Amino acid sequence: MKLLGLFWIFFRLGLVSFGGVFAVLPELQRALVDQGFVTSEGFVQAFVLGQVVPGPNMAMCPVIGWHVAGLPGAVVAFVGIYTGPVAIMGAAYAVYHRWRRVTWVRRLELAVRPVVLGLLGASALSLLWTAAGAHRLLALSVAAVVAVLAVTTRLGAIALLFVGAVAWSVGQALV
Amino acid sequence: MTSTRPVPTVADWLRVNLAIGTLSFGSASRIVLYEDAVVRDRGWLSADEFAEVLTVAQLLPGPNLVNLSAYLGYRLVSPLAAVLGVLCLCLPGAALAVGLSGVLAVERPWVQAPLRGMAVAGIVLLGPFFRRLLPGLGSTPDPAVPARTRARVVRGALLAGVAGATLAGASLFAVLGLAIPVALLLEFAL
Numbered sequence: 001m002k003l004l005g006l007f008w009i010f011f012r013l014g015l016v017s018f019g020g021v022f023a024v025l026p027e028l029q030r031a032l033v034d035q036g037f038v039t040s041e042g043f044v045q046a047f048v049l050g051q052v053v054p055g056p057n058m059a060m061c062p063v064i065g066w067h068v069a070g071l072p073g074a075v076v077a078f079v080g081i082y083t084g085p086v087a088i089m090g091a092a093y094a095v096y097h098r099w100r101r102v103t104w105v106r107r108l109e110l111a112v113r114p115v116v117l118g119l120l121g122a123s124a125l126s127l128l129w130t131a132a133g134a135h136r137l138l139a140l141s142v143a144a145v146v147a148v149l150a151v152t153t154r155l156g157a158i159a160l161l162f163v164g165a166v167a168w169s170v171g172q173a174l175v
Numbered sequence: 176m177t178s179t180r181p182v183p184t185v186a187d188w189l190r191v192n193l194a195i196g197t198l199s200f201g202s203a204s205r206i207v208l209y210e211d212a213v214v215r216d217r218g219w220l221s222a223d224e225f226a227e228v229l230t231v232a233q234l235l236p237g238p239n240l241v242n243l244s245a246y247l248g249y250r251l252v253s254p255l256a257a258v259l260g261v262l263c264l265c266l267p268g269a270a271l272a273v274g275l276s277g278v279l280a281v282e283r284p285w286v287q288a289p290l291r292g293m294a295v296a297g298i299v300l301l302g303p304f305f306r307r308l309l310p311g312l313g314s315t316p317d318p319a320v321p322a323r324t325r326a327r328v329v330r331g332a333l334l335a336g337v338a339g340a341t342l343a344g345a346s347l348f349a350v351l352g353l354a355i356p357v358a359l360l361l362e363f364a365l
């Protein structure tokens with residue numbers, strides 16, 4: 001029953017995960033936390049782990065599944081989150097390959113883009129808030145340091161994640 | 176598809192996905208890895224065909240990387256290869272993340288501090304995505320026709336509405352159910 005509930009949460013969110021996991025983070029967090037599968041703290045930690053490993057940024061889902069129900073939970077979460085997108089791409093291939101009108105597809109993409117960006121912006125803010133916890137000033141400072149380095153240097157994603165880790169550790173030790 | 180292009184076997188396709196799933200660190204740049212593998216290194220698709228596939232992958236729900244892998248798998252090899260390819264792409268990272276979560280004692284402050292720092296940095300890393308897509312908010316379907324201010328304002332308002340409703344706690348399905356029809360209607364009105 002628990003596994004079914006878990007599958008349903010991941011499956012239905014996979015169906016609407018426009019642009020990836022970020023679009024569905026607030027909804028995912030609410031669904032999982034409200035039903036007692038994970039704490040907000042645990043959710044943020046799973047998100048971070050999902051970001052630092054190679055591959056698509058949805059690796060957080062099996063992490064949460066694992067903590068809820070061990071290996072079966074991880075498998076259910078993994079299958080749940082990826083089934084929708086893979087099936088939809090299959091359907092898209094079957095349909096689109098026949099009448100591919102690129103301008104038409106581009107027009108749809110442009111139409112839906114503000115919705116995707118709006119969802120993304122909202123999840124960035126709410127996630128920042130959750131990650132900050134009681135240390136809001138520290139979180140904003142670390143964000144500023146990383147942003148400045150991202151703009152002014154050519155550091156890659158992994159280097160910037162590392163900078164964030166060091167900056168927070170140093171900041172917390174100083175406070 | 177032209178008959179002169181090389182066609183990958185299932186094993187070729189799985190190898191490409193496994194390599195990207197194991198070695199690709201750092202978010203958006205990973206799409207380039209597929210382009211390199213499929214277009215530049217092996218010539219399975221032309222650059223134009225790849226761009227077309229990428230548009231479809233970005234438009235539909237799912238992580239871009241997964242959508243790209245699945246669509247390419249369906250198109251270049253077979254449905255089974257598409258599913259197996261996505262498995263090869265996603266399993267290594269998933270297993271590593273689960274493994275790390277078991278090893279790290281995340282409740283310790285000295286483990287939590289760097290994780291929180293990384294979470295914040297990971298959010299900042301979304302910046303380039305916005306910088307790439309926001310200026311094009313007023314774009315027209317024809318690249319030759321310049322962006323229009325009216326479209327930019329209207330789409331900007333829609334973006335703000337979606338973000339505001341989500342932050343205020345509206346359910347994702349309610350937001351999408353309302354915003355997508357509105358977005359499509361606006362598209363025809365503009």
